[in-house]
Amino acid sequence: MKNPKTLYDKLIDSHTVCELDDEGHVLLYVDRQVLNEYTSPQAFSGLREADRRVRRPEASLAVVDHVNSTEAQRISVQPEEGGALQVNFFEKNCKDFGIELFDILDRRQGIEHVVAPEQGFILPGMVIGAGDSHTTTYGALGAFGFGIGTSEIEHLLATQTLIYKKLKKMRVVVSGALGVGVTSKDIIMAVIRNIGASGATGYAIEFCGPTIEALSIEARMTVCNMAVEAGARGAFMAPDEKVFEYLEFKPRTPKGQLWLQAKEKWAQLYSDAEAVFDKEISLGASQIEPMVTWGTSPDQAVNINGCVPNPREETDPIKRKGMERALAYMDLAVGAPIEEIAITHAFIGSCTNARIEDLRQVAAVVRGKKINPDVRGMIVPGSSEVRVQAQLEGLADIFISAGFEWRQSGCSMCLAMNDDVLSPGDRCASSTNRNFEGRQGAGVRTHLMSPAMVAAAAINGHLCDVRTISMEND
Amino acid sequence: MEAFNVVIGKVAPMLAANIDTDVIMPKQFLKGIDRKGLDRGVFFDQRFLESGDLNPDFVLNRTAWRGAKFLAVGPNFGCGSSREHAVWGLKQLGIRALIGTTYAGIFYDNCQRNGLLAIELEEEKMSELASLLSSGPVGDVSIDLPTQKISLENNGDIKFDIDPMRKEVLLLGIDAIGSTLMHADTIDKFEHRHLKENPWLC
Numbered sequence: 001m002k003n004p005k006t007l008y009d010k011l012i013d014s015h016t017v018c019e020l021d022d023e024g025h026v027l028l029y030v031d032r033q034v035l036n037e038y039t040s041p042q043a044f045s046g047l048r049e050a051d052r053r054v055r056r057p058e059a060s061l062a063v064v065d066h067v068n069s070t071e072a073q074r075i076s077v078q079p080e081e082g083g084a085l086q087v088n089f090f091e092k093n094c095k096d097f098g099i100e101l102f103d104i105l106d107r108r109q110g111i112e113h114v115v116a117p118e119q120g121f122i123l124p125g126m127v128i129g130a131g132d133s134h135t136t137t138y139g140a141l142g143a144f145g146f147g148i149g150t151s152e153i154e155h156l157l158a159t160q161t162l163i164y165k166k167l168k169k170m171r172v173v174v175s176g177a178l179g180v181g182v183t184s185k186d187i188i189m190a191v192i193r194n195i196g197a198s199g200a201t202g203y204a205i206e207f208c209g210p211t212i213e214a215l216s217i218e219a220r221m222t223v224c225n226m227a228v229e230a231g232a233r234g235a236f237m238a239p240d241e242k243v244f245e246y247l248e249f250k251p252r253t254p255k256g257q258l259w260l261q262a263k264e265k266w267a268q269l270y271s272d273a274e275a276v277f278d279k280e281i282s283l284g285a286s287q288i289e290p291m292v293t294w295g296t297s298p299d300q301a302v303n304i305n306g307c308v309p310n311p312r313e314e315t316d317p318i319k320r321k322g323m324e325r326a327l328a329y330m331d332l333a334v335g336a337p338i339e340e341i342a343i344t345h346a347f348i349g350s351c352t353n354a355r356i357e358d359l360r361q362v363a364a365v366v367r368g369k370k371i372n373p374d375v376r377g378m379i380v381p382g383s384s385e386v387r388v389q390a391q392l393e394g395l396a397d398i399f400i401s402a403g404f405e406w407r408q409s410g411c412s413m414c415l416a417m418n419d420d421v422l423s424p425g426d427r428c429a430s431s432t433n434r435n436f437e438g439r440q441g442a443g444v445r446t447h448l449m450s451p452a453m454v455a456a457a458a459i460n461g462h463l464c465d466v467r468t469i470s471m472e473n474d
Numbered sequence: 475m476e477a478f479n480v481v482i483g484k485v486a487p488m489l490a491a492n493i494d495t496d497v498i499m500p501k502q503f504l505k506g507i508d509r510k511g512l513d514r515g516v517f518f519d520q521r522f523l524e525s526g527d528l529n530p531d532f533v534l535n536r537t538a539w540r541g542a543k544f545l546a547v548g549p550n551f552g553c554g555s556s557r558e559h560a561v562w563g564l565k566q567l568g569i570r571a572l573i574g575t576t577y578a579g580i581f582y583d584n585c586q587r588n589g590l591l592a593i594e595l596e597e598e599k600m601s602e603l604a605s606l607l608s609s610g611p612v613g614d615v616s617i618d619l620p621t622q623k624i625s626l627e628n629n630g631d632i633k634f635d636i637d638p639m640r641k642e643v644l645l646l647g648i649d650a651i652g653s654t655l656m657h658a659d660t661i662d663k664f665e666h667r668h669l670k671e672n673p674w675l676c
Contacts, residue, residue: 017664018657023637027657029664031675039556041507052651067505082505089507123674133556133580147580149558151587151650159654161661197492198550201576231550233579254674262674297492318491318548325490415555417501434554436496438519 004272006169007238008204011144011269015127017161028164031126033156034112035062035099037090038417039131043154044093055160057098061121063112064090066417068104070380070407076105083418097157110383110409113137113225113351117217118383120250124239124266129156134351134433136228140220141247142239142269144204147228167233168278170203171271174211176285181467183361184219185353185431185450187211188226189291189301191283197299201231203279206271211285212237217246218355225352226433229298238270292338292463293435293448295326300435302338304453304465310334329437330445339464341447345428346371346458347440348404348451349380350414353431356389358382358451363395364471365455366402372461377404378420380412404458416440429457476589477647481570482616483543486533487607493547494554495581499563512563534567538611546600546607547574552581561588571617573624575600591619591644593634603632619645 005013017027040062047054054060067083069075087104094101102109108119113134116122124142128135131153138145148162156162174187192199205227212220220237227235244263247253254262289303300323302309311323311334327334332341348354348362359381371377379399381387387409390396396406413420414432416439422428424443431451440446447463456466503515521532528535534542545564551574552560561584571591585592595603606612606629613627619641624632643650654661669676 015668018660021637021639023639025637025639027654027661029661029668038504039558042509042558045508050651085507086505125672126675131556133554147556149556149561149580149584149587151558152583155651155654158651159658159661160665161654161657163650163654197553198576198578201550201578231553231578258674262672265672297494318489322491415496415501417504434494434496436494436554438500439496442500442519 001272001274004274004276006271006275006277007206007236007269008144008167008169008234009275011125011127012166014125020163024166026164026166027161028127029161030129030156032059032061032121032128033153034116034121034128034130034135035060035153036066036112036131037064037086038066039150040093040153041086041089042150043157044097046154047097047158052158054097054099054157059160060099060157061116062090062094062099062101063115064102064104064109065111066411066415068410069418070410070412070420072407074105074408076103080419107384107388110381110385111351111354111411114355114382114386117141117221118250118385120247120253123247123253123262124243125269129162133228134225136232136235137221137225137351139224139234139236140217141243142236142266144234144236146234167204168202170200170205170279170281171277172205172207173209173280173282174207174285175209175282176211178211178285178288181452182288182290183450183452184215184222186288186291187283187285188223189293189298189448190288191281192226192230192299193291193301194283195230195281197229197297198231200227203232204234204236205232206277207235207237213240216357217242218357221355222352226298229433239266290450290453290466292453294330294332294338295323296329296435296437297322297326298433298435298448300326301448304338304463306338308332308334308336308338340462342427342462343375343429343447343457344426345422346375346377346454347380347413347428347430347432348378348454349382349412350432351382351411352433353451354380354382354386356386358431359386359390359395360393361452362455363398365452365466365469366404366459367398367471369402369459371403371458374461375458377402377458378407378413379404380407381409384409413440429454429463475587475647475649478570478589478591478619478644480616480618480620481543482614483570484539484541485544485546485573485607485612485615486539486542487546487604488533489546489548489604491548492550492553495552495557495560496554498552498560499557503563504557504559509562512559513566515559516563516567541568543568543570544615544617545569545572546603547572549574549576551577553578556580558584561585561590565590573600573603586640586643587650589644589647591617593617593624593636595632595634599632
């Protein structure tokens with residue numbers, strides 16, 4: 001084949017308005033953008049100050065998610081001043097510039113990266129920018145999504161383009177069958193542990209292989225979502241029949257003849273057989289065990305059956321220092337079994353793991369059981385539609401009977417920008433994506449893991465292997 | 475945007491790997507609708523004690539590095555959240571340039587859009603600079619963007635690479651939106667064709 005291309009090349013080439021220099025800078029056309037209330041305000045103010053318009057208002061979808069309360073009783077007014085200011089300004093901006101907004105009382109409201117795919121706003125082959133690092137999620141649909149800062153949002157709204165420098169290309173091939181109790185969260189956590197928190201900096205990752213093909217679309221989203229924790233500025237998978245099935249009846253997908261036409265075009269979205277990647281990694285799925293982070297960087301992770309590692313065994317001095325600091329912050333002893341770490345909180349939520357399939361997995365673990373009396377358990381569905389679905393399926397009743405708080409949708413304690421914040425010294429098993437110092441509150445210790453593993457920890461009061469929990473089936 | 479030409483100041487070492495934007499700008503400072511007052515939030519949990527007083531042990535609070543204009547940083551600086559507040563805060567604190575090996579992608583772009591020069595050195599050059607800084611303050615340092623060099627008093631120069639387009643934007647303080655809008659006709663033409671070929675995007 002002449003000039004074989006990777007999927008990344010195809011996505012970028014088809015969106016290149018013009019080249020800007022010989023160093024790989026292009027003007028990149030962006031099909032759609034998703035906006036939230038906390039990274040967009042200064043972008044709108046910038047447009048106003050320069051008397052600029054939004055070039056294509058219909059290409060934007062705005063969702064309130066970061067600062068809103070997740071209390072069961074929904075109110076349009078925010079519990080605190082800063083959040084209220086942002087929500088009100090967001091509404092004004094969307095109104096003034098003609099952008100569609102899902103506000104807090106909208107039945108479609110939720111975390112932007114759960115809502116946008118759920119509504120069919122994200123389609124294969126698209127380039128999407130959003131003011132949130134987890135925009136990589138959209139790669140699971142064969143789109144190219146990436147996070148941008150506020151200045152870039154302003155640029156995008158004004159021009160529908162970004163000044164873009166092409167990335168290097170990495171392929172991650174995952175083969176083999178996942179063990180029982182092992183999820184796509186464990187796949188991506190294993191990748192991050194193997195290549196490090198900056199292992200994919202400067203790269204776009206294409207995930208492929210039989211294990212990826214066997215995953216559901218929601219499970220694939222978890223993988224693409226968290227690729228940014230390895231530094232990837234984009235992560236995607238070639239769209240297949242499963243993607244088309246997932247999309248077909250979503251509210252905003254093309255219908256009728258247009259759907260057939262689109263599907264025909266999307267079928268071309270794959271890396272050519274001889275396409276060359278700058279880096280190739282392969283992973284055996286059968287080797288992957290349920291993963292847990294012990295430190296303050298997502299790459300500081302071990303198998304659930306492992307022990308807290310010893311920094312002295314690390315030869316890289318920078319890494320060793322990072323491990324020592326993380327152990328002090330996390331208040332963990334070298335060599336302690338991971339399964340003995342007691343928790344005070346269990347949080348299930350976030351754009352990484354709060355979709356309906358995640359909640360079904362949690363329900364399978366907690367059905368008929370009670371969470372440990374020393375643990376506060378919170379479940380925050382990824383979107384208001386997921387919340388309704390979970391109630392219809394009876395999952396919410398299972399969670400409530402087990403002792404979990406069943407809350408409204410939002411980013412919540414993934415980054416604790418709203419009033420869902422923990423106190424210094426709290427230790428939280430969390431289905432989220434970042435275990436940084438202070439992420440869930442100053443002095444709070446976060447352990448990342450799959451939603452089912454969080455559920456298991458909530459029941460036992462300490463981190464534990466979900467595979468040892470007896471599960472009742474219907 | 476503030477232009478960068480030659481800037482002279484102190485360089486403070488913050489050489490730990492993976493310093494994330496949650497640490498650079500904690501969540502409680504993200505609630506504004508403007509860019510004001512973010513200097514207070516920078517490294518808040520490390521820079522201040524619980525009492526609200528300055529933490530005397532934090533590098534930027536020590537006499538030798540107070541008022542530093544540059545940070546020498548560890549790999550993957552700025553990883554995590556896309557929050558541009560981290561860059562706005564650093565600039566408001568008076569930080570004009572970062573010297574490191576690698577930066578997280580979104581953070582790096584945010585620096586560029588705000589005239590904060592993020593210098594990428596080869597690992598060897600960086601580890602020389604790091605060991606020099608670890609042995610104590612090195613006096614004033616000059617960062618000269620036109621000639622692409624970092625000059626250390628009594629310790630010679632370090633050359634750095636930067637691609638010509640980024641350099642020009644920083645030197646002139648160019649407004650990216652303004653320069654892109656000069657391509658407005660090309661964007662129009664592209665968009666027209668793109669939407670015709672992919673009608674489901676309309």
